[in-house]
Amino acid sequence: MTSDRALEQQILATIDKWVDKELKPIAREYDQADAYPIDLVEQMKELGLFGATINEEYGGLGLSATTYAKVVSRICEVWMAPSGIFNSHLIMASCVQRAGTEEQKARFLPRFATGELRGGIGLTEPDAGSDLQAIRTVAKRDGDNYIINGTKTWISNGINGNCLAVLTKTDPTAEPRHRGMSLFLCEKGDGFSVGKKLKKLGYRAIDSAELIFDNFSVPADNLIGGSEGQGFQQVAGGLELGRINIAARGAGMAKGATDMALTYAMERKTFGKAIAEHQAIQLKLAEMSTRAAASALLVEQAANKYDRAERCDLEAGQAKFFASESAVQNSLDAMRIFGGYSYSPEYEIERFYRDAPLLCIGEGTNEIQRMIIAKQMVARAS
Numbered sequence: 001m002t003s004d005r006a007l008e009q010q011i012l013a014t015i016d017k018w019v020d021k022e023l024k025p026i027a028r029e030y031d032q033a034d035a036y037p038i039d040l041v042e043q044m045k046e047l048g049l050f051g052a053t054i055n056e057e058y059g060g061l062g063l064s065a066t067t068y069a070k071v072v073s074r075i076c077e078v079w080m081a082p083s084g085i086f087n088s089h090l091i092m093a094s095c096v097q098r099a100g101t102e103e104q105k106a107r108f109l110p111r112f113a114t115g116e117l118r119g120g121i122g123l124t125e126p127d128a129g130s131d132l133q134a135i136r137t138v139a140k141r142d143g144d145n146y147i148i149n150g151t152k153t154w155i156s157n158g159i160n161g162n163c164l165a166v167l168t169k170t171d172p173t174a175e176p177r178h179r180g181m182s183l184f185l186c187e188k189g190d191g192f193s194v195g196k197k198l199k200k201l202g203y204r205a206i207d208s209a210e211l212i213f214d215n216f217s218v219p220a221d222n223l224i225g226g227s228e229g230q231g232f233q234q235v236a237g238g239l240e241l242g243r244i245n246i247a248a249r250g251a252g253m254a255k256g257a258t259d260m261a262l263t264y265a266m267e268r269k270t271f272g273k274a275i276a277e278h279q280a281i282q283l284k285l286a287e288m289s290t291r292a293a294a295s296a297l298l299v300e301q302a303a304n305k306y307d308r309a310e311r312c313d314l315e316a317g318q319a320k321f322f323a324s325e326s327a328v329q330n331s332l333d334a335m336r337i338f339g340g341y342s343y344s345p346e347y348e349i350e351r352f353y354r355d356a357p358l359l360c361i362g363e364g365t366n367e368i369q370r371m372i373i374a375k376q377m378v379a380r381a382s
């Protein structure tokens with residue numbers, strides 16, 4: 001029988017091979033053209049990535065958070081954007097897996113696992129990001145359906161995906177506000193359209209879109225969990241895994257930037273020796289590798305707790321906060337080590353520098369993250 005550890009090694013070896021053969025050679029071209037990597041998506045389907053954390057009984061790989069986080073990190077060591085194609089999708093899937101009815105699990109999870117249906121989560125609106133309870137998208141009951149009206153923005157996979165978990169207000173007057181919020185699985189159709197594709201500093205190649213719901217009719221059977229007023233908790237319940245996910249991206253990027261800088265510093269010579277032999281560069285490399293290693297350990301700590309079904313909001317928050325800031329700092333330090341060449345799109349490091357800041361924003365900004373960490377510290381000490 002294959003042990004969990006041996007299985008994890010096999011999976012990571014497969015991912016490493018794929019990253020080397022398929023991702024690395026096209027990253028620069030697709031990032032600069034902001035072109036959607038259709039071939040990669042087909043390969044992701046074959047690798048089972050769209051079902052990575054979906055239970056095996058529904059056709060997924062059923063990976064633990066610990067193994068899944070390592071898969072994400074390995075991809076992000078080279079190119080962060082492709083991980084978003086299945087990360088947001090799996091957050092949608094985890095909402096169904098955790099909070100869906102048995103009928104919803106049977107109807108959606110197998111199609112999510114193959115990638116036949118894929119997408120992400122539609123929470124953010126033009127006037128509501130951190131304060132999600134301020135959303136204005138409304139879902140109104142109409143016989144066996146709900147009619148959705150509103151606008152979502154910054155939605156990953158909004159153009160190339162065909163299904164989204166959409167957060168709405170079913171009772172806009174409810175107090176507290178979260179009691180009036182409900183989450184729907186929306187397959188694209190009449191009344192659900194793309195407003196525009198958003199241009200971005202980084203995280204290119206994956207689509208981010210404004211989405212418009214104009215009298216979009218969704219079956220009442222697609223209300224996750226089957227009863228109104230649970231949407232905010234359903235979304236919040238997925239945040240721990242979402243944060244481990246972002247932390248894993250950060251840990252991968254922090255390591256990738258370090259590896260690139262080390263290789264360059266050993267090759268580039270000034271004043272008769274490799275710049276890696278200058279103490280100022282050594283100090284940077286040492287700090288970078290320490291941040292990368294600490295990020296990976298924080299991710300592992302949070303993921304292990306998640307897999308043991310222990311409360312891990314503090315640990316997931318710490319991992320997300322530290323690993324994302326490390327990705328930003330290591331990308332910047334690597335830029336310094338690359339000198340003038342860091343400014344050229346001929347080298348990969350400028351992409352890391354543009355991609356990394358997103359990690360400080362997504363899944364709860366790092367300002368909010370620190371508030372969550374501190375609140376948990378107080379709660380655990382009380």
Ligand SMILES: Cc1cc2nc3c(=O)[nH]c(=O)nc-3n(C[C@H](O)[C@H](O)[C@H](O)COP(=O)(O)OP(=O)(O)OC[C@H]3O[C@@H](n4cnc5c(N)ncnc54)[C@H](O)[C@@H]3O)c2cc1C
Pocket residue numbers: 088120121122123124128129130131153154155156157200203208358361362363364365366367368
């Ligand atoms: C590339 C990209 C992809 C994204 N993908 C998705 C997606 O797939 N689905 C989705 O729903 N959303 C997505 N988002 C949106 C993202 O989740 C939001 O941008 C994020 O939640 C922050 O919201 P905001 O931009 O409205 O900032 P705001 O909430 O307006 O915050 C602005 C600033 O104020 C700070 N702030 C806010 N409230 C407080 C407070 N109480 N105390 C201290 N500081 C505070 C914030 O930390 C931030 O620094 C994406 C964003 C980007 C850029």
